[in-house]
Amino acid sequence: MYGLIGKFTAAPAKRDQLLSALTDGSQPMPGCLSYVIATDPTDENTIWITEVWDTKDNHEASLNIPWVQAAIAKALPLIAGMEQVAETEPVGGHGLEVAS
Amino acid sequence: MYGLIGKFTAAPAKRDQLLSALTDGSQPMPGCLSYVIATDPTDENTIWITEVWDTKDNHEASLNIPWVQAAIAKALPLIAGMEQVAETEPVGGHGLEVAS
Numbered sequence: 001m002y003g004l005i006g007k008f009t010a011a012p013a014k015r016d017q018l019l020s021a022l023t024d025g026s027q028p029m030p031g032c033l034s035y036v037i038a039t040d041p042t043d044e045n046t047i048w049i050t051e052v053w054d055t056k057d058n059h060e061a062s063l064n065i066p067w068v069q070a071a072i073a074k075a076l077p078l079i080a081g082m083e084q085v086a087e088t089e090p091v092g093g094h095g096l097e098v099a100s
Numbered sequence: 101m102y103g104l105i106g107k108f109t110a111a112p113a114k115r116d117q118l119l120s121a122l123t124d125g126s127q128p129m130p131g132c133l134s135y136v137i138a139t140d141p142t143d144e145n146t147i148w149i150t151e152v153w154d155t156k157d158n159h160e161a162s163l164n165i166p167w168v169q170a171a172i173a174k175a176l177p178l179i180a181g182m183e184q185v186a187e188t189e190p191v192g193g194h195g196l197e198v199a200s
Binding site: 038039087097 | 101103105107119123126128129132134136137138139140141142148150152185186187188189190191192193194197
């Protein structure tokens with residue numbers, strides 16, 4: 001498995017618009033086992049995204065899905081910063097769900 | 101929802117034993133929607149744990165479940181460090197699965 005922990009900083013006052021851009025119209029992505037979008041109670045501009053994929057290849061392929069590209073295009077102007085906190089190798093747990 | 105992103109450092113050469121302590125005998129926990137344990141390809145002693153719970157109360161209650169307490173007792177001597185990277189408020193995504 002392949003995992004990502006990312007910390008995004010929204011442009012000032014744009015967090016909720018960014019959340020909508022990331023969640024509206026989202027559909028199952030092949031190989032995506034978990035994808036959690038979260039706000040941060042200590043910082044009104046921070047968004048955490050934690051992801052688990054069956055393979056790194058499927059994560060990379062997802063970036064070419066037309067609706068994902070449209071979401072990225074909508075999100076980019078709303079993002080002030082992106083930090084990849086970790087690339088991980090998930091070994092197990094709960095809530096690793098094959099998209100159906 | 102209530103989320104946690106944690107970074108654990110295993111005692112030297114104890115990572116795999118720590119992974120076993122955290123995963124062996126694990127059972128569904130009430131209110132736990134996602135619980136992912138991952139290694140870090142850049143550091144052989146690091147373990148990432150990302151969690152999503154329906155409520156913070158259910159997370160706290162889980163620490164009193166007997167098998168969880170037994171796992172913690174087994175894990176503690178294998179842990180050199182714990183960093184709570186973030187407490188989050190998950191807003192949605194994929195793989196948020198009610199334990200059955």
